[in-house]
Amino acid sequence: MAQKRIAIVTGASSGIGKRIAIVTGASSGIGKRIAEGIPARYDPDELWVIARSGDKLRALKEELPVPVRALPYDLTKQESLSAIAALLAEEQPDVRILVNAGGYGKFERFEAIAEEDTAGMLDLNCRALTLLMRAVLPYCSAGSIIVNIASVAAFQPVPYGAEYAATKAYVLALSRAVGRELRSKKVRVLAVCPYWTKTDFFGRANKEGVITHFDCMYDPAFIARKTFAAMKKKRDYVVPGFVAKATHALTKLLPHSFVMRVFLAQQKLK
Numbered sequence: 001m002a003q004k005r006i007a008i009v010t011g012a013s014s015g016i017g018k019r020i021a022i023v024t025g026a027s028s029g030i031g032k033r034i035a036e037g038i039p040a041r042y043d044p045d046e047l048w049v050i051a052r053s054g055d056k057l058r059a060l061k062e063e064l065p066v067p068v069r070a071l072p073y074d075l076t077k078q079e080s081l082s083a084i085a086a087l088l089a090e091e092q093p094d095v096r097i098l099v100n101a102g103g104y105g106k107f108e109r110f111e112a113i114a115e116e117d118t119a120g121m122l123d124l125n126c127r128a129l130t131l132l133m134r135a136v137l138p139y140c141s142a143g144s145i146i147v148n149i150a151s152v153a154a155f156q157p158v159p160y161g162a163e164y165a166a167t168k169a170y171v172l173a174l175s176r177a178v179g180r181e182l183r184s185k186k187v188r189v190l191a192v193c194p195y196w197t198k199t200d201f202f203g204r205a206n207k208e209g210v211i212t213h214f215d216c217m218y219d220p221a222f223i224a225r226k227t228f229a230a231m232k233k234k235r236d237y238v239v240p241g242f243v244a245k246a247t248h249a250l251t252k253l254l255p256h257s258f259v260m261r262v263f264l265a266q267q268k269l270k
Contacts, residue, residue: 018045021097022136024075024128026060027051029199030149031101033224039066041228044096050075050084051102075102075128076120085135095139099147100129100171105164118163125167130174133189142186145231148175150191152244156251156259160269168193172237179236190230191237194223195244212267216243 021038025031026049035049046067049057054072061068071087073080088095104124106117133146140146151165154172158165172191179189197218218241226240239248251259 017092017094017139019096020044020046020048020091020093021099022048022050022095022132023097023099023101024050024132025100025102025149027053027056029101030194030197030220030223030227031099032060033220034099034101034147034227035060036064037224037228038097039064042097046093075132076123081128081131081135084132088135088139093139094141094144095136096144097147098132098136098140098145099149100132101147101149102128103149105161107161107164109160110162113163121163121167125164126170129171133174133178137182137187140185140187145188145190146175146178147190147192147227147231150175150193150237152193152195152239152247152251154191154193155248156256159260159264160267176236188231188234189236190227192223192227192230193237193239193244193248194218195239195241195247197223215266216241218244 021042021044023031023035023038026035028051031051035047038044038047044066046069047064048069048071049060050071050073051057052072052074054070057070057072061070071084073083075081102124104117104121106113106121129148133148136146148171150171151168153161153165154168156165172193175189175191182189195216195218196214197220199220223240226238230238230240239245
């Protein structure tokens with residue numbers, strides 16, 4: 001097992017903290033695949049997995065070869081964020097990895113989306129991600145990395161997915177800017193921008209069947225592998241997969257008014 005590092009903690013007593021990795025959205029999809037891949041690649045002393053489903057987290061705990069702390073929290077609730085902050089303060093760990101993979105989307109006309117769903121997207125995709133980054137930073141040391149799962153949607157406006165795309169644009173911009181600020185501390189921030197990915201996300205996001213055209217659907221295990229590869233490099237964001245990269249390139253070259261028109265035509269929307 002790798003030698004423990006000394007955690008440099010601002011506003012807390014310094015000392016030798018256990019090396020931990022934290023993954024949100026760990027019960028399924030990309031988050032689960034990343035949680036499954038961390039032990040072999042980073043050998044943490046403990047893995048903290050966070051999601052709403054306690055049963056799925058406990059099942060994941062039984063599968064992994066490292067000590068796992070299952071934290072069944074709803075990150076849209078302030079009490080959940082406060083509980084994680086309190087646990088960090090109590091444990092004083094050396095946070096080597098934070099992966100913000102929890103995400104929520106809804107595809108529908110802007111005014112037709114329930115207020116609860118609009119608030120949920122903002123709370124989980126933006127507020128919770130931001131506050132978790134702030135919570136772990138005092139416990140990060142040189143070589144630590146924060147990975148935020150954004151989306152290819154971050155690069156363009158998406159009609160009928162306006163709030164979701166806007167939250168992912170926030171995640172991308174925040175990740176790149178904070179990463180630049182932390183460069184002198186040798187703490188990295190990486191934004192991962194996947195294309196359509198086969199996860200449980202769509203059961204909730206596309207329940208009304210607004211999105212009908214999926215030209216490519218990636219496997220979450222592929223996204224996880226590309227994420228681990230990017231974590232070893234110096235890029236501040238990564239777009240995994242050829243179709244995703246091509247889409248990203250087109251959104252940079254073409255006017256967004258045209259990109260939105262093409263998207264609406266693909267989905268047969270007006």
